[in-house]
Amino acid sequence: MITTNPFSALSEIIPAIAMQSFVIAMGVLVVLGTLIDIIHKKNVKYFFENAKKAKKSAKKILTAGEKTSVIIKTIASDIATTSELGAGKRRAAHLFGMYGTILFWIGSIVMIFCYASPISNTPSVWPIIWHVGAIMTILGGSWFWFFLRVDVYSEAQPWYRIIKADLFVLALLASSFFGLVWSFLQSLNLNDRWDDKVFLILFIISNLVLFGGVYWSKFAHMFYKPGAALQKNLAEADGSRDNMPPPADAPEKFGPGIKREAPKHY
Numbered sequence: 001m002i003t004t005n006p007f008s009a010l011s012e013i014i015p016a017i018a019m020q021s022f023v024i025a026m027g028v029l030v031v032l033g034t035l036i037d038i039i040h041k042k043n044v045k046y047f048f049e050n051a052k053k054a055k056k057s058a059k060k061i062l063t064a065g066e067k068t069s070v071i072i073k074t075i076a077s078d079i080a081t082t083s084e085l086g087a088g089k090r091r092a093a094h095l096f097g098m099y100g101t102i103l104f105w106i107g108s109i110v111m112i113f114c115y116a117s118p119i120s121n122t123p124s125v126w127p128i129i130w131h132v133g134a135i136m137t138i139l140g141g142s143w144f145w146f147f148l149r150v151d152v153y154s155e156a157q158p159w160y161r162i163i164k165a166d167l168f169v170l171a172l173l174a175s176s177f178f179g180l181v182w183s184f185l186q187s188l189n190l191n192d193r194w195d196d197k198v199f200l201i202l203f204i205i206s207n208l209v210l211f212g213g214v215y216w217s218k219f220a221h222m223f224y225k226p227g228a229a230l231q232k233n234l235a236e237a238d239g240s241r242d243n244m245p246p247p248a249d250a251p252e253k254f255g256p257g258i259k260r261e262a263p264k265h266y
């Protein structure tokens with residue numbers, strides 16, 4: 001199963017053009033959802049106004065070289081390794097989910113656009129990337145869902161309590177899980193059995209929810225977070241610090257209570 005392109009077998013019942021149109025439609029939904037979110041929340045407008053305001057209190061004008069080095073640091077640390085999450089489980093789970101999803105999406109695009117015909121000879125690397133990506137997303141996403149979510153980790157809510165804010169992580173988990181089960185059942189060659197078709201339908205629905213729900217979910221954080229990290233690093237480099245005061249030049253004294261329990265209440 002892991003070396004089989006599931007979209008190639010699927011092309012016997014669904015034409016490649018239909019699959020390709022579905023992928024393009026999902027991309028359009030992401031763009032539309034993000035744009036409506038930006039217009040509704042006015043977050044990008046606020047972001048640029050704030051950056052303009054902070055620039056006025058800059059202590060120095062950054063050279064092109066300094067700006068480039070801040071951009072490289074932001075990409076290498078804040079974005080590629082989500083350093084905002086610090087060292088530990090939260091960051092490890094996020095990296096698993098993030099890179100798993102990226103592999104799953106790249107694998108889907110390549111297999112659907114280049115190898116979605118019953119006679120295509122898909123290099124095994126692509127189905128492997130797709131299946132490994134799905135497994136990584138399920139591992140990282142479930143770790144987050146069952147153990148690390150603030151509701152569960154800090155507020156002692158049960159893992160099965162679902163709120164609107166969970167739409168993104170649950171749709172992400174569902175699309176990887178249903179995709180994986182569909183691929184497995186299809187590889188068993190059950191012919192006219194219903195099993196793989198049911199999971200194919202669930203895979204399609206979960207993708208519609210994931211990509212169609214951008215406006216209501218946390219999907220767009222993958223675009224906002226890198227922008228915010230870059231602005232924060234530029235503001236630190238030019239001394240404006242987003243109009244925030246510098247850290248106090250005094251020893252950190254939080255009292256003995258700080259040692260009793262790791263900080264985890266928000």
Ligand code: HEM
Pocket residue numbers: 078079082084085090094097098099101102141144148165166168169172218221222225226229
């Ligand atoms: C394909 C790209 C990405 C995927 C699939 C992804 C996935 C996720 C998921 C599933 C969550 C949990 C959402 C929730 O609170 O319910 C999350 C949270 C988060 N993501 Fe991402 N993410 C991506 C990109 C990024 C990037 C590029 C950054 C930073 C530059 C980032 C920073 C964060 C942060 C700070 C959180 C909050 C984590 C927490 O509360 O523990 N993400 N992400």
